[in-house]
Structure formats: C-alpha cells, structure tokens
Amino acid sequence: MKKIVITTDQAPPVVGPYTQALAAGPFVFISGQIPQDAKGQMVEGDIVVQTIQVIQNLKAILAAAGLTLKDVVKTTVYLADMADFKEMNRTYAEFFPDHPPARTTIQAAALARSAAVEIDAIALKKA
Numbered sequence: 040m041k042k043i044v045i046t047t048d049q050a051p052p053v054v055g056p057y058t059q060a061l062a063a064g065p066f067v068f069i070s071g072q073i074p075q076d077a078k079g080q081m082v083e084g085d086i087v088v089q090t091i092q093v094i095q096n097l098k099a100i101l102a103a104a105g106l107t108l109k110d111v112v113k114t115t116v117y118l119a120d121m122a123d124f125k126e127m128n129r130t131y132a133e134f135f136p137d138h139p140p141a142r143t144t145i146q147a148a149a150l151a152r153s154a155a156v157e158i159d160a161i162a163l164k165k166a
Contacts, residue, residue: 041063045103047059050077051072056122057070072157081133094108111161112140114142115158115159119155
C-alpha cells in the first residue's frame with residue numbers, strides 16, 4: 040500500500056519527525072494538532088478558543104487532502120485538564136453537528152507547548 044504525505048501551509052508546520060497527515064489506502068491519518076496558527080504560534084485563550092484553532096487546523100489539513108470534517112471517522116481528544124471537557128465538548132459538537140465521528144477523550148499529564156487540547160483524526164477518502 041502506497042503512503043502519500045499530505046502537507047499544507049494553512050496549518051502549523053511540523054517541528055519533529057512526523058507529517059501533518061498521511062494517506063494510506065482509503066484513509067487519511069492526521070497527526071495531533073495543538074492550538075497553533077499556520078505560522079506555528081500558539082493562540083492565546085481558553086479551552087473554547089484553543090479547541091476552535093485545533094479544529095481549524097484539522098480542517099486545513101483535510102482540505103489539502105480534498106476532504107472535509109464530514110469525512111472524519113475517528114478522533115482522539117487529549118485534554119490537559121478533564122475539567123475542560125464540558126466546554127471542549129460543546130465547542131467540538133458545533134463542528135460535528137450530524138453523525139459525529141467515533142471519539143476517544145483522555146486526560147494527558149501534559150501536552151506539547153503547554154496546550155490545553157490536542158486532537159488527531161482519521162478520515163475516509165471519498166469513493
């Protein structure tokens with residue numbers, strides 16, 4: 040199975056040994072996104088602001104693959120503090136109003152760059 044690297048300058052640049060996303064077979068695997076803008080600067084704000092930025096990053100990477108949030112089949116949400124769950128969940132739901140993807144949400148001891156939230160995703164390419 041051929042792997043295709045997916046990159047965009049509309050999402051934060053990678054800063055380590057990983058790619059923004061990889062397509063393999065019918066799936067696109069998007070690396071965890073933290074609340075950075077496309078220039079790699081952390082956004083300031085509460086969990087709502089950070090969640091919105093993370094999902095905007097996911098949307099930009101999906102667009103580079105010719106996909107949208109409607110193509111996402113699985114996400115993993117990492118929270119630095121589970122007390123942020125309610126507001127993250129409310130904000131997340133605004134982006135996935137109908138038939139949201141399967142999801143796992145966990146609290147992590149710490150996230151890169153002291154982020155409050157990180158989300159990775161798996162999307163299914165259109166047939």
